[in-house]
Amino acid sequence: xxxxxxxxxxxxxxxxxxxxxxxxxxxxxxxxxxxxxxxxxxxxxxxxxxxxxxxxxxxxxxxxxxxxxxxxxxxxxxxxxxxxxxxxxxxxxxxxxxxxxxxxxxxxxxxxxxxxxxxxxxxxxxxxxxxxxxxxxxxxxxxxxxxxxxxxxxxxxxxxxxxxxxxxxxxxxxxxxxxxxxxxxxxxxxxxxxxxxxxxxxxxxxxxxxxxxxxxxxxxxxxxxxxxxxxxxxxxxxxxxxxxxxxxxxxxxxxxxxxxxxxxxxxxxxxxxxxxxxxxxxxxxxxxxxxxxxxxxxxxxxxxxxxxxxxxxxxxxxxxxxxxxxxxxxxxxxxxxxxxxxxxxxxx
Amino acid sequence: xxxxxxxxxxxxxxxxxxxxxxxxxxxxxxxxxxxxxxxxxxxxxxxxxxxxxxxxxxxxxxxxxxxxxxxxxxxxxxxxxxxxxxxxxxxxxxxxxxxxxxxxxxxxxxxxxxxxxxxxxxxxxxxxxxxxxxxxxxxxxxxxxxxxxxxxxxxxxxxxxxxxxxxxxxxxxxxxxxxxxxxxxxxxxxxxxx
Numbered sequence: 001x002x003x004x005x006x007x008x009x010x011x012x013x014x015x016x017x018x019x020x021x022x023x024x025x026x027x028x029x030x031x032x033x034x035x036x037x038x039x040x041x042x043x044x045x046x047x048x049x050x051x052x053x054x055x056x057x058x059x060x061x062x063x064x065x066x067x068x069x070x071x072x073x074x075x076x077x078x079x080x081x082x083x084x085x086x087x088x089x090x091x092x093x094x095x096x097x098x099x100x101x102x103x104x105x106x107x108x109x110x111x112x113x114x115x116x117x118x119x120x121x122x123x124x125x126x127x128x129x130x131x132x133x134x135x136x137x138x139x140x141x142x143x144x145x146x147x148x149x150x151x152x153x154x155x156x157x158x159x160x161x162x163x164x165x166x167x168x169x170x171x172x173x174x175x176x177x178x179x180x181x182x183x184x185x186x187x188x189x190x191x192x193x194x195x196x197x198x199x200x201x202x203x204x205x206x207x208x209x210x211x212x213x214x215x216x217x218x219x220x221x222x223x224x225x226x227x228x229x230x231x232x233x234x235x236x237x238x239x240x241x242x243x244x245x246x247x248x249x250x251x252x253x254x255x256x257x258x259x260x261x262x263x264x265x266x267x268x269x270x271x272x273x274x275x276x277x278x279x280x281x282x283x284x285x286x287x288x289x290x291x292x293x294x295x296x297x298x299x300x301x302x303x304x305x306x307x308x309x310x311x312x313x314x315x316x317x318x319x320x321x322x323x324x325x326x327x328x329x330x331x332x333x334x335x336x337x338x339x340x341x342x343x344x345x346x347x348x
Numbered sequence: 349x350x351x352x353x354x355x356x357x358x359x360x361x362x363x364x365x366x367x368x369x370x371x372x373x374x375x376x377x378x379x380x381x382x383x384x385x386x387x388x389x390x391x392x393x394x395x396x397x398x399x400x401x402x403x404x405x406x407x408x409x410x411x412x413x414x415x416x417x418x419x420x421x422x423x424x425x426x427x428x429x430x431x432x433x434x435x436x437x438x439x440x441x442x443x444x445x446x447x448x449x450x451x452x453x454x455x456x457x458x459x460x461x462x463x464x465x466x467x468x469x470x471x472x473x474x475x476x477x478x479x480x481x482x483x484x485x486x487x488x489x490x491x492x493x494x495x496x497x498x499x500x501x502x503x504x505x506x507x508x509x510x511x512x513x514x515x516x517x518x519x520x521x522x523x524x525x526x527x528x529x530x531x532x533x534x535x536x537x538x539x540x541x542x
Contacts, residue, residue, distance in 0.1 A: 121538065187375050190376070
């Protein structure tokens, strides 16, 4: 290999291995620029310039000439482009010999990595062994994860404010909220599964709150929530719809007799003494029930209104009672044979 | 299961078919909330449940839906981030295909609990690869087909991407005809400066 051919082969090897490098003459004149550095520099003229004119050494201090730079051989330097945007770089100068000058190897400092110093670099401007592209990937992925986290926090913050605006939160008693109720009703109606809606209005709850304070009221609500969970099946949905109102959705329960049994179980569970043993405070409720199969075209609003009306009827009759709503008389459910007994159910 | 994976189905149904259809899917899949939370964890079967609920609400076969989802993840404008992350895989389509083995490791580095299914790539001949993806929750071959076709377009490569014949084992067969058929979509490594 001739001397010239050897120099070209060496240059090609360094261009591939270290695309961001410059070859310097003994006096610091830039003789060659690797393809990555050329693209990073863009319109900035590097070739033929003195290295200390093309770059500013920011660390260590006081590096103004090629002779100063040579004292830093093999050590880390901080530099930036002297012209245009002062893109920050890390560098290391390695001298060869008098004839072949020296090599300045450069890389982007972390602070200028995300936007690559504003240059249109591509994966081809980095050696495949250089993890810079993987770093960029991580910066990208990290930004995506952070954006999602910020969205989550914003949503949680909104949800927290909403919850704080409500006088009672469902976290007090445990059951689901109104949205859970709407969702389960929509699902059952969509699937055409028969079910019953049981509404529970606590009797004289306001007096408990007024006479014994809100802590006592909260204790009653928790007691009722637990009683409800014991009285219903695992497949049933229990939600608290208002201050002293609960609703149970019992999937598949359309037999009036079975519904009656469940309502009685609910009344007896909540009538159990409170855990704090205050025997004066016996909890009772007015319970109303609507059965989906008693309607030609059941819908959520209608069933909830019917259960509410039945509960109101129970309350007017003195409370501590259960009432079953007769429906619209056009249902096609399995309880048809029970219609004759409806009168008895309806007076509970 | 990571919320991001389930969330992708919500984004797909909402962006392509509208929010009302997504509400139907959420009800049918019995999701705990109608909005999937990308940074929360969900039960392991939620993805499969949501996909089959979407297939029945939208009246499409499950595989057709998965393929559309794969295309959507790569090419829809609201999924620019995913497409960008995928393009980091390689400078051209061949490099990209050969980097798919590393995809799970890369994703793991960025988000250790994401739990993406592992992808295996086998070079079976010149310009011929089989790509398979084993996931206990669901067969994702159709999703992979949609995503790889869209990535070939993105790179401007001309490739045939279809289900591998059973003799080659399950998965996707990629036949590369030309890696620079069109200029493809532009891709910049750098991020815009804030």
